[in-house]
Amino acid sequence: MVFNAVLFFAVLFITALFLYLAYTFKRDADKAAISYKGRYHIEVSTDFAGNGLSIYVNDSLLMDGTMPDTLVSFDINRFAEEHALLIVDKRTDAVTPFNLSKEGGKIVVKKEGSEIIVEETPSRF
Numbered sequence: 001m002v003f004n005a006v007l008f009f010a011v012l013f014i015t016a017l018f019l020y021l022a023y024t025f026k027r028d029a030d031k032a033a034i035s036y037k038g039r040y041h042i043e044v045s046t047d048f049a050g051n052g053l054s055i056y057v058n059d060s061l062l063m064d065g066t067m068p069d070t071l072v073s074f075d076i077n078r079f080a081e082e083h084a085l086l087i088v089d090k091r092t093d094a095v096t097p098f099n100l101s102k103e104g105g106k107i108v109v110k111k112e113g114s115e116i117i118v119e120e121t122p123s124r125f
Helices: 002-032
Strands: 039-044 052-057 060-066 072-077 083-089 094-100 104-112 115-122
Touching: 039 052, 060 072, 083 115, 094 104, 094 115
Parallel strands: 039 104
Antiparallel strands: 039 072, 052 060, 052 083, 083 094, 104 115
16 A cells, blocks of 8 residues: 555656656747848859859758859848858859858859959848
C-alpha cells in the first residue's frame, strides 16, 4: 500500500515536470520567431549584360544565370541580424562580398573594367 502511494506521487511529479518543461520550451520557440525591420532594394546595372552572375544574400540564392540587357532589381525584407551580399562572376569565379547595413537601403551593383563595385544608399523609410 505504501509502495502504491510512493509510485502515485512519483508519476504525478514526473507529469508535472514534463508539463513545466514543455511550456518553457514553447515560450523559447516563440522568441525565435523574430521579425526584422528594414528592406533592401538591390539593382544590378546593365554593365553585366551577357555575363553569368550568381547573387546571394547570406546563403540564399537570388539569381543564377546570364544577365539580360536591362536593369535587374530585387526587393528583399531583412530576415536575419546581419546580411552579406555575395556576387559571383561565373566567368572568373571571382566572389565580391559586401556587408549590408542593418537598416536596409538601396544597393547598386556596377562593373568598372573587371572590378565589381557595390554602392549602398541608406534607407529613407
